[in-house]
Amino acid sequence: MEDYVIEMLNITKTFPGIKANDDITLRLKKGEIHALLGENGAGKSTLMSVLFGLYQPDSGTIKKNGNIVKISNPNDANDLNIGMVHQHFKLVEIFSVLDNIILGVEPNKLGFLTKKEARKKVVDLSEKYSLSVEPDALIEDISVGMQQRVEILKMLYRDNEILIFDEPTAVLTPQEIKELMSIMRGLAAEGKSILFITHKLNEIMEVADRCTVLRKGKFVGTVEVSLTTKEELSKMMVGRQINFKVEKENVALGKTVLKVENVTVASRLHKNNAVKGISFEVKEGEIVCLAGIEGNGQSEFVYALTGIEKISSGKITLCGTDITKASIRERSKSGISHIPEDRQKFGLVLDYSLAANLELQRYWEPLFQKGGFIKFKAVNDYAERLIKLYDIRSGQGPETIARSMSGGNQQKAILAREIDKNPQLLVAIQPTRGLDVGAIENIHSHIVKQRDSGKAVLLVSLELDEVMNVSDRILVMYEGKIVGEFNPQNTTVEEIGLYMAGAGDKSKNTQKGGEAG
Amino acid sequence: MKKIKAFFKKRGVASFTASVISIIIGMIFGYFLLLSFDSTNALYGLKQILFAGFKSPEKIAKVLYQAAPLMMTGLSVGFAFKTGLFNIGASGQYLMGAAFALYTGIVLQQPWWVAMVAAALGGAIWGSIPGLCKALFNVNEVITSIMFNWIGLFAVNLFLSNTPKILADYYGAANPDRTADLSAANVKAIIPTLGLDKLFGSTFMNISIVITSVIAIIAFIIISKTTFGYELKACGLNKNASIYAGINAKRNIFLSMLISGSFAGIGGGIYYLSGTAQYTIEKVLLNMGFNGIPVALLASSNPIGTIFSALFISYIQVGGDAMQPEFAKEIIDIIISVIIYLSAFSLLIKGLITRQRKSKKIITAVQDEEHDNEVNKEEGAK
Numbered sequence: 028m029e030d031y032v033i034e035m036l037n038i039t040k041t042f043p044g045i046k047a048n049d050d051i052t053l054r055l056k057k058g059e060i061h062a063l064l065g066e067n068g069a070g071k072s073t074l075m076s077v078l079f080g081l082y083q084p085d086s087g088t089i090k091k092n093g094n095i096v097k098i099s100n101p102n103d104a105n106d107l108n109i110g111m112v113h114q115h116f117k118l119v120e121i122f123s124v125l126d127n128i129i130l131g132v133e134p135n136k137l138g139f140l141t142k143k144e145a146r147k148k149v150v151d152l153s154e155k156y157s158l159s160v161e162p163d164a165l166i167e168d169i170s171v172g173m174q175q176r177v178e179i180l181k182m183l184y185r186d187n188e189i190l191i192f193d194e195p196t197a198v199l200t201p202q203e204i205k206e207l208m209s210i211m212r213g214l215a216a217e218g219k220s221i222l223f224i225t226h227k228l229n230e231i232m233e234v235a236d237r238c239t240v241l242r243k244g245k246f247v248g249t250v251e252v253s254l255t256t257k258e259e260l261s262k263m264m265v266g267r268q269i270n271f272k273v274e275k276e277n278v279a280l281g282k283t284v285l286k287v288e289n290v291t292v293a294s295r296l297h298k299n300n301a302v303k304g305i306s307f308e309v310k311e312g313e314i315v316c317l318a319g320i321e322g323n324g325q326s327e328f329v330y331a332l333t334g335i336e337k338i339s340s341g342k343i344t345l346c347g348t349d350i351t352k353a354s355i356r357e358r359s360k361s362g363i364s365h366i367p368e369d370r371q372k373f374g375l376v377l378d379y380s381l382a383a384n385l386e387l388q389r390y391w392e393p394l395f396q397k398g399g400f401i402k403f404k405a406v407n408d409y410a411e412r413l414i415k416l417y418d419i420r421s422g423q424g425p426e427t428i429a430r431s432m433s434g435g436n437q438q439k440a441i442l443a444r445e446i447d448k449n450p451q452l453l454v455a456i457q458p459t460r461g462l463d464v465g466a467i468e469n470i471h472s473h474i475v476k477q478r479d480s481g482k483a484v485l486l487v488s489l490e491l492d493e494v495m496n497v498s499d500r501i502l503v504m505y506e507g508k509i510v511g512e513f514n515p516q517n518t519t520v521e522e523i524g525l526y527m528a529g530a531g532d533k534s535k536n537t538q539k540g541g542e543a544g
Numbered sequence: 545m546k547k548i549k550a551f552f553k554k555r556g557v558a559s560f561t562a563s564v565i566s567i568i569i570g571m572i573f574g575y576f577l578l579l580s581f582d583s584t585n586a587l588y589g590l591k592q593i594l595f596a597g598f599k600s601p602e603k604i605a606k607v608l609y610q611a612a613p614l615m616m617t618g619l620s621v622g623f624a625f626k627t628g629l630f631n632i633g634a635s636g637q638y639l640m641g642a643a644f645a646l647y648t649g650i651v652l653q654q655p656w657w658v659a660m661v662a663a664a665l666g667g668a669i670w671g672s673i674p675g676l677c678k679a680l681f682n683v684n685e686v687i688t689s690i691m692f693n694w695i696g697l698f699a700v701n702l703f704l705s706n707t708p709k710i711l712a713d714y715y716g717a718a719n720p721d722r723t724a725d726l727s728a729a730n731v732k733a734i735i736p737t738l739g740l741d742k743l744f745g746s747t748f749m750n751i752s753i754v755i756t757s758v759i760a761i762i763a764f765i766i767i768s769k770t771t772f773g774y775e776l777k778a779c780g781l782n783k784n785a786s787i788y789a790g791i792n793a794k795r796n797i798f799l800s801m802l803i804s805g806s807f808a809g810i811g812g813g814i815y816y817l818s819g820t821a822q823y824t825i826e827k828v829l830l831n832m833g834f835n836g837i838p839v840a841l842l843a844s845s846n847p848i849g850t851i852f853s854a855l856f857i858s859y860i861q862v863g864g865d866a867m868q869p870e871f872a873k874e875i876i877d878i879i880i881s882v883i884i885y886l887s888a889f890s891l892l893i894k895g896l897i898t899r900q901r902k903s904k905k906i907i908t909a910v911q912d913e914e915h916d917n918e919v920n921k922e923e924g925a926k
Contacts, residue, residue, distance in 0.1 A: 335787060356790030373788040378781045383774070387789045392773055399770045426616070 031090070032057045032220045033078070033109075033189055038087035042075055048084070051246045053239050055189065060211055060221045062231040062252070062263050063240035066463035067434055071224050074241070075191055080104045080109055104115050110182030111191040115175050118166045124177050125149055125162040128184050145184075152183045156213055158524075171321070172203035179210065190214065190221045194262075195228055197461065200320040201491055201524040210235045210483070226264070228257045228462050240264055263467050272437040273496045281311025282346075282482035284452050285332075290341030292331045301327035303507035304341065309452065314474065314484040316498030318491070320527050324507035325487045326368055327405045329456050332485075333365045334358045337350070346451055359388055360453030366441055366458050374441040375429045382410035382425035385444050418469070419441035435466035442473055453477050456487040471497055491520045505529045558609025559844040563853070566842075566886030574879035575899035578871065585870045593876065596866035597859040603866075605746035609818065609857050612752040613638070615854035617836025618810025619763050620671075620804045626684075626767055627800035628780030633674060633689025634808040635833025636696030640821055641809025642816045645701040646723050649733030650710045650818060656733050656817050657848035660755075664806040670696055671805015672798060678792035685801065688844075693829055695696075701825050713824060713828045726817065734819035754816045759810065766803075775798055808833060838884040896904035 294301035332335035334355035367373035410425035423429035624631035644666030674688035843849030864876025
């Protein structure tokens with residue numbers, strides 16, 4: 028007889044028209060790390076919301092330590108010592124770390140804060156679980172990794188026993204992920220039970236004890252991680268075999284498409300430059316990847332490349348034409364397509380229909396308008412064609428409001444729009460962020476197809492797997508500079524990880540220094 | 545194309561029902577209000593509100609007369625809304641339009657249509673300044689347009705008091721504090737009636753309601769059929785995405801405020817060129833501009849909807865006048881404000897309506913998908 032700290036038995040939750048959870052059973056042992064795996068829309072979040080008291084299940088029971096409990100709201104969950112780190116942190120930016128941790132359970136005497144004990148408890152906890160934080164630093168000043176540690180401390184401060192991590196690694200660097208994994212192991216060793224929501228198979232293999240897989244709202248199975256393989260898990264998750272290796276044809280390199288010379292871009296966040304004089308080229312038939320940890324100038328560089336941001340010095344040449352001063356529209360016309368980092372903020376007008384979004388970069392072309400009047404039939408036909416060609420799934424075809432589409436299909440729509448422009452250069456930032464394995468496979472194949480047809484691709488990615496699998500050449504950016512260039516065939520994830528974290532740069536500098544000396 | 549049409553119809557239907565629901569609730573509230581003031585006459589009062597506007601051709605003329613400028617300020621607010629801007633300065637733009645129109649008509653002795661163009665120009669100038677501040681310096685348009693209401697008011701008052709040729713006493717009337725009666729100053733500047741006044745038996749009747757309805761239709765075409773409207777809406781819905789797509793967001797903010805202002809300006813022109821109204825120099829902002837906000841809200845910023853919402857607001861205002869002396873006509877203001885409150889809720893009601901419709905669709909989609917799942921499962925079992 029094994030001890031289960033939490034049991035969710037035969038949970039069914041129906042939304043109007045959708046069975047989000049259909050007879051799902053999840054048992055969490057004390058002290059284990061239990062992964063919850065599933066594609067987007069598989070019902071992971073719904074199940075966790077049921078556990079957290081945000082939704083009431085239609086049927087099924089929840090037991091804690093063998094006793095049936097009723098969780099009607101998050102306060103009940105908190106009383107049962109269930110805590111959650113949300114994917115998007117719930118922190119007050121202008122409060123200190125300590126203030127954020129005690130927020131909601133402020134220790135006080137007659138209404139006056141008594142932070143001294145709280146501080147001691149926080150410091151003790153952070154030492155015990157090696158969660159290094161600075162209690163007095165403001166949230167807005169600390170790194171994403173430390174913000175996450177603050178979230179974890181928040182749970183520990185409330186003496187939570189069951190810790191839910193909702194896609195915790197999505198925002199972290201490879202090194203921070205490693206650190207988080209060891210923190211999670213430490214927590215489990217101390218007897219905390221962890222539910223780890225993810226769709227990244229590598230992380231499950233590395234850290235989890237058991238894994239429950241959901242697909243389309245249904246329970247597929249719970250497996251011992253040590254007795255399974257990545258391939259098997261992915262098959263359980265998607266329902267078919269997934270090809271992890273990206274197939275690429277041999278393509279001869281052609282002319283230089285993009286030439287970047289000494290480009291410097293000022294930062295909007297701080298006084299330093301975000302991009303500090305970088306130079307490189309992208310040729311026809313190659314995928315060049317700008318790898319780097321978030322916030323090292325990649326986004327700013329792409330904004331400058333596509334014209335959204337001004338460059339303070341340097342020169343950008345596209346197919347021999349100087350486009351340094353060209354407007355966004357002119358760059359788009361001259362052959363740059365841009366798959367933006369934030370698909371909802373930049374890529375789509377969410378309240379527009381799918382058809383209107385698909386013409387967003389081309390609505391002004393004679394194909395779609397005459398004398399300023401939109402040709403609705405042409406727009407609609409075009410949308411129908413792209414929907415078929417790129418397998419964009421939507422409830423009401425071209426009329427579907429973009430907001431109502433799933434993330435994967437939103438991304439497919441952007442991809443379709445940008446690739447169908449037949450660009451000389453495709454710039455894609457984080458094109459697979461937050462997508463599940465099936466969608467990633469689809470997007471990668473389109474990007475590679477673009478390369479195979481002799482076009483240039485500039486890919487910006489934080490995902491090392493993506494960097495290694497898709498690209499032909501890797502440029503690592505660190506603090507606004509390119510600190511290394513690699514061929515994915517002759518390098519390892521570890522080496523690139525080191526350069527991304529700045530260690531490579533230092534070692535190279537000392538090397539250079541040594542040579543000079 | 546047919547599909548798109550059907551779809552927009554459906555969304556339109558949802559907004560329309562939502563507005564009607566808030567009007568009905570507002571009326572019920574109004575009835576209770578009347579009951580609490582004077583229970584014996586409450587039913588009479590409600591009858592007046594509901595039916596007085598249709599009682600005689602003369603009343604209908606009054607409704608149409610008031611609806612015209614209201615429609616313009618409603619269009620003004622709604623058009624800016626579509627671009628994501630809150631033009632609370634319609635009052636100032638309306639007044640600017642009126643001043644430009646009166647100056648052109650009375651002092652420059654121009655015909656009515658020239659004065660109308662001047663009105664549009666005045667409103668456009670007054671609307672474009674906050675637009676320019678927003679586009680160039682990212683100054684919140686709400687604050688600047690409120691300030692421009694007051695700047696406009698005092699600038700106009702100062703200008704009019706120092707322009708003797710525009711005032712009523714110059715033309716022999718007794719009041720020095722208001723603009724001249726157009727029938728005395730320049731008959732050509734009065735908006736033509738084309739015999740409508742005789743048809744309705746009311747001096748209030750002229751072609752202004754036709755003009756404003758045509759402008760509303762033009763605004764509708766601009767917003768929903770042209771690439772310019774596509775750009776404006778994109779800027780309003782997602783500024784970042786419109787920048788990403790190479791749309792000149794700054795230019796569009798400026799143009800949107802300019803067009804919005806010109807609509808309000810035309811409203812001012814229409815009201816004061818009717819021949820029955822004279823502008824009185826007072827230190828009070830004109831309500832007509834602010835009433836454009838509920839008109840736009842009630843119509844969900846749809847220009848065609850604005851035609852009907854303006855007619856409605858004007859209709860119950862006339863009804864409110866008709867319940868005097870049993871009730872104070874201010875009661876109608878309370879009822880209107882209740883409806884305004886509810887019309888803000890109408891967005892919510894609209895959401896509920898569309899959600900229900902959506903979920904029905906999802907059910908069918910999911911049933912298909914579930915069928916697929918079962919097939920998959922069977923395959924998996926094998």
